Amino acid sequence: MTDARAPSLEPIVVGVDGSTAARAASRWAAVVAEQHGTTLHLVHVLPPRPAFYAEPRPLPSEDEDRIAGETFLDGALRSIRTDRAAIAVECSLLTGSTAADVLLPLADSASMVVIGSTARGPVQGYLNATALRLAHHCPCPVVVWRGPEKHAIPDHRTVVVGVDGSRCSVAAVADAFDFAGRFDAPLVAVHSWRSGVPHDAEDAGGGVAAGQRERAVLVESLGGWGDRFPDVVVREIVECGGAGEVLLRWCEDAQLLVVGSHGHGALGRAVLGSTSQDMLHRARCPVMISKIHRDTGTVHDHAAEFGDCGRR
Structure with missing residues (x-):
């Protein structure tokens, strides 16, 4: 699907991990992308398959990871369509050691990178580490979205x-x-x-x-x-x-x-x-x-x- 307007900017990239915050961040980014006349790129990062040097341990199959990722992306896309039915959205399942390893190269050709976060406080957890690395190294603006989902859509607040x-x-x-x-x-x-x-x-x-x-x-x-x-x-x-x-x-x-x-x-x-x-x-x-x-x-x-x- 393509927006009727020609994009005026490089796409806005959103990291999607299945959380409520990621879904809200996707909705926020969709509205911003529409205002800028550009497209939205939703990305879920799949973990790499481990290399075993002894007897393999039971792990979720690659198909299970992919199905879960597709579910996360579909959920974010459905949330976006309830607000902005016409905006052009690309969805990608990409493999990388960390989310930042995948999102940073995409940032080179993006107008903005957006991720959701529910955490505040000392650095801890996978998402906070991703947020910090993106904030340090992205060449484009980075938005770490947090807050109640009712405020997912930009409004007239300060x-x-x-x-x-x-x-x-x-x-x-x-x-x-x-x-x-x-x-x-x-x-x-x-x-x-x-x-x-x-x-x-x-x-x-x-x-x-x-x-x-x-x-x-x-x-x-x-x-x-x-x-x-x-x-x-x-x-x-x-x-x-x-x-x-x-x-x-x-x-x-x-x-x-x-x-x-x-x-x-x-x-x-x-x-x-x-x-x-x-x-x-x-x-x-x-x-x-x-x-x-x-x-x-x-x-x-x-x-x-x-x-x-x-x-x-």
């Missing part, structure tokens, strides 16, 4: 974006404005910083000057985007405190939190910023990890000034 003044957060601002504009949602742009001014002296000149300086970082980071998305209502938040705690407070009732990935480490490998990683574990809403785009324009990069790609 979109929150974390802004730290770095080039990485330019991508997050761009993605957040785009999403909010497509779904007629308000946008809350949050910038936080850790003050060296004692709490009882925050109203002194130093504290006021710091607040003004930090607000300028936020204003500069948002510069121009309001003109490109004039219908998006933006609330600007500047707070003194740890980035993770401030973002968690503001995204409590949000439909999406957007944060930047924070670039590359000493060996050229992708490195996920501590705040972004913290949000993947602790946020109650879906989290989008944005990547630097070619068309996000320029903004003064505070990474060199403050280290670690911006302020934390």
Whole structure:
């Protein structure tokens, strides 16, 4: 089946594992794909067959794994069709050692990768490991979807974006404005910083000057985007405190939190910023990890000034 509109983007790839969260993530991604005029690619990863060097142990047959995978994909597809009957969907059963081993190559030609997660807290379990690896290494935005299934469809609830003044957060601002504009949602742009001014002296000149300086970082980071998305209502938040705690407070009732990935480490490998990683574990809403785009324009990069790609 093919959508009547010509796709304007590369497909959105969704990892499907049979969970309620994966089904909801598929529905969410289908609506986003429809808004972008692109297609959806549902992928279930089959485990490789083990090589035995002694007497084989009883294991589920390859046919059983394939049947289960087909059932998962069919369930996700049925859920999508209840919301979006016309969107073009491709379903694939692919074999790999881990889900990330399969999804990462697909991400090279995808506009977004989406997976579902029901877990929050310390890194544990197969899906969290997949989410972290994708967030670290995908060249395109990654969405880890979580929340109640009733919120599987994007709506008019708030979109929150974390802004730290770095080039990485330019991508997050761009993605957040785009999403909010497509779904007629308000946008809350949050910038936080850790003050060296004692709490009882925050109203002194130093504290006021710091607040003004930090607000300028936020204003500069948002510069121009309001003109490109004039219908998006933006609330600007500047707070003194740890980035993770401030973002968690503001995204409590949000439909999406957007944060930047924070670039590359000493060996050229992708490195996920501590705040972004913290949000993947602790946020109650879906989290989008944005990547630097070619068309996000320029903004003064505070990474060199403050280290670690911006302020934390």
